[in-house]
Amino acid sequence: MMNGGGGQKKRGTRIEPFRHRVETDPKFFDKSWRKLHDAIREIYNHNASGLSFEELYRTAYNMVLNKFAPQLYEKLTENMKEHLEDMRTCIDAAQGGLFLEELQRKWNDHNKALTMIRDILMYMDRTYIPTNKKTPVFDHGLELWRDTIVRSPTIQSRLSDMLLELIHSERTGEVINRGLMRTTTKMLMDLGLSVYQDDFERPFLEVSASFYSGESQQFIECCACGEYLKQAERRLSEESERVSQYLDVKTHEKITTVVVNEMLANHMQRLILMENSGLVNMLVEDRYEDLTRMYTLFNHVPDGLTTIRSVMASHIKDTGKSLVTDPERLKDPVDFVQRLLNMKDKYDNIINVSFSNDKSFLNALNSSFEHFINLNNRSPEFISLFVDDKLRKGVKEANEEDLETVLDKVMMLFRYLQEKDLFEKYYKQHLAKRLISGRAASDDSERSMLVKLKTECGYQFTSKLEGMFTDLKTSEDTTQGFYASTSSELLADAPTISVQILTTGSWPTQTCNTCNLPPEIVSVSEKFRAYYLGTHNGRRLTWQTNMGHADIKATFGNGSKHELNVSTYQMCVLMLFNSSDVLTYREIAQSTAIPAADLKRCLQSLALVKGKQVLRKEPMSRDIADDDSFFVNDKFTSKLFKVKIGTVAAQKETDPEKLETRQRVEEDRKPQIEAAIVRIMKSRRVLDHNSIMMEVTKQLQPRFMPNPVVIKKRIESLIEREFLERDKTDRKMYRYLA
């Protein structure tokens, strides 16, 4: 048996060689996944306490190790989706205000669950995810939340409507749960910036725009500008606070732009120009707070500040124009300038306090002043008169520092002047009068003014003024020298004189009408002339009797004695009454030879000024006729021993004088214009007419605005004198000769 057919017999048992792969449990994946699946369910059900992390982690690890990661990932996605679907149903069911709370609760649940799921699948996150470019588990969970919950058709619009509604009610003054708002927007931000922007920020900005557009429409109809701006400011700060409380920082700029556009930019013109409360009113009433608010708010608006600036500039021009052209104001130059200074101070203050010292506003202010000050061609004269007034009064009215600041301010006005040379002319005249009559209150102030002018106008101008000061100094020495060298017997009983020797050219020339001096004076002045010409060779001395002054002792009929401080002319008149009691105007005019206008003024000041009536006039009228007679006023009384008889001195000019000054200035300009033309032509050799005009104007502008007609005339004159010639082919071209 054993041998027969043993080869065909099948063996009972068979041991296979070990050559096939070790099969893993075919149900390995399903079993493992079931474990994880159950665990995830428990986690979502807040029932994770019974779970062993180590076991779950090991399970997931083994699945990845056995290359089941793709399936695991897929299953996980599916499973999380299911859980999220359940959550969505719950959230959908939440009524009204509970909706956000429910959403928040579920979001927290999901987050917590997600953290734990991520922990379990950490090994997959480290190995499978990066090599296969998958989204890590946690982020994947957020994406699923976004797609299943936040962007589900039932929730998406409800969520954004709810948020916007809450914000709306907060805007209308209600109190809302800001904590809930914050957590909700935080959720949107956690889901990615694009979710926050698309699902919330964009609709939020749109709704805000329409809200503020409506509100601003409503306010602008019933509010004054200041109040409206307050409201806008409040709204802006509210929105800033809202962003800091529960929105993303990046929203701040966007919502600010929306509010600014709707509340300010769209109504800019209307707000700024609002009648009775707009910018002009704020400026007039110095409402610093409102102005500050307007400046800061419109700083956000494109072209906002430009508009404010131009409205302010035109307002300044208007008020300035009405000020300088008001005939009432022309009566009092000092007041005129004081008003200008006040106006300048006012706007300097406004710009400093409310417009944060904005350079462009200061520029606008300056150009506005420049514009209107030059509308009145007497401005240079008035400014000089104002300085004259201040320097006469000196520190009597103000201390030195105040005077300095006033002078500095005046220099500001001076800078605005186009006709600076005209001012200089007047200043020289007024200074001369001040110096000669000894009315300059403070030498220091005079000198400091001189320094200011030097920096503004240059050495050329002030050298003459400085000459005036030196003249006075040397005159003092000369007078002393005269008295020292002349024996006292010769001068006994003669009046004391003090002579001021003025260099011709340094001082403003005045037509000199020498009057007949009283004989006492004539004798002593002739002695002085002899002394002076004896010490200085080749000089000529003329007496400027219209400029001097005298102190005379008078004894009146009632026995009262006074010392009278009078002008030289007045002295001449009074001395006549030493020899006669009554004199008619005609007689006085004949014996003194004082020019009629001056004499009349001088008599008026002696006879008609209340309280200082040294003379009595018959008849007692204001005007002086040829036959009016004058007596010594025997009843003259005064509390003071020394009586100063006012001279009708440095006053604003009368019309003919004005004309004369203007002519003189025009005369003086001619050589300046010619010099400029020659300077330009010398360097350019050949130039056309228009270019010359332009260059000359440019060169002279800091001093004055040359008149084109005058320039043309000067060119003609230079051609006549053969400095220039016209081009033979092109008549418009000039050529420099020599």
Added chain:
Amino acid sequence: MAAGGRVRFNVGGQVFETTTTTLANAGRDSMLGALLDSSWNVSSSSPSGGGVAEYFIDRNPACFAVLLDLLRTGSLHVPPHLPEKLLYREALYYGLLDHVRAARWGAFDGDRIRLAESVPGRAPGDGTAIRAAPDGGCCVAHGGAVRVYNWMLDERRPVSLDHSQVNDAAYLDAATLLIAARERLGKRDGGMAAFSAVSGDLRHRFRVAHDRQVKSFTAGAMAFDQESRIFASCKGRLNEYGIGVWDRVTGEQADFFYEHPGCALGDADKLQWLDATNALMVATLFPKADNCFIGLLDFRAKNVVWSWSDAGVAASLDDKRVLHAIAMEDERSVCVINQYDDLGFLDLRSGAGGVRWSSRSKLMNRKVPGEESCYPKLATHGGQLFSSMNDSISVFSGPEYVLTSTLRRSHGGAICDFSIGGDRLFALHNEENVFDVWETPPPPII
């Protein structure tokens, strides 16, 4: 968690006890961090009687002991009987692989480095280039493919660009590898591409367009700047030579610096971005070009702001020829090397002056006749200068660059390329296709 912050683990039957503070070193993003996190310990937060919480972990206890020691002391000590790969696998399980890597070797110091490992390659033929990855891995370009190794020196999937000859490789970051390859005649392949260093997948292929027409090209050397640009020397079919520039984020071509006559850019051997100077150094060297050209390109003004060339200087083969160049870290000079192993310096701040050679050749001329030699290479790191010559690497330190160390291994033949990165130095040998890994040992205990 438990009383006194003590934690007990039962790992594969062996009990370990430690503290929560020690475990905190693992970080929340590790398995141990999650295990102890409160979300997983809701009910068991206080085991009865104030005892110590015990966790069971079904893993190898020997490796756990090493890793626990690492968390306690911050230093890694692997017992001789424990295979490293086993430890790495366990570390990955616990999410502590980065901890292990950080403790595995010390901060790079050219004077203290030791040979850690020699890795034999299997690819036929000579290697072209070796590049160190920022995380301690490396890649070796061999013919038409690039072999990629992670820091554990496990080989990953090789990467190739249609198996075209690879000219250069570079790590954009630890996970992204760039490859520059030669275009083969008649095939529109070659060029430059980015691969995942982990999976070896092609991520992006860089294009070059001339006159709005996409053209195929041969890419040579590559470089990056700090922010966003990738540079490569490019040779197009129709003399479209120059430096291509791409945006690192989008991968799109951002610029192209066409070659001027007299400055060879398309064949460049070495590109280097100089951040402080805001310029790209381009070096085209012998034997690729007959004359050596080194220049600095300013891409804003599109001009060459500094250049040097030996055109007309080197007449015969015995003259000193610049074979490699590198801009020093202070960006004040360019260091060059010649066939006699001399170092030379070019001043970047002055226009002229030529190479200042420091002649070391008399001292060090130890060329073995008959042995196949390689062109020398240069590298800098942390103020030290490295140069390869034949089978050794010289380390120069200090402001005067004094020779302080020589790294040599007995076999493997001449070094054809080396690279420093991730605190390691990799040297590729010409013969036997082997590369050496040099690292700094952790600092001494005292």
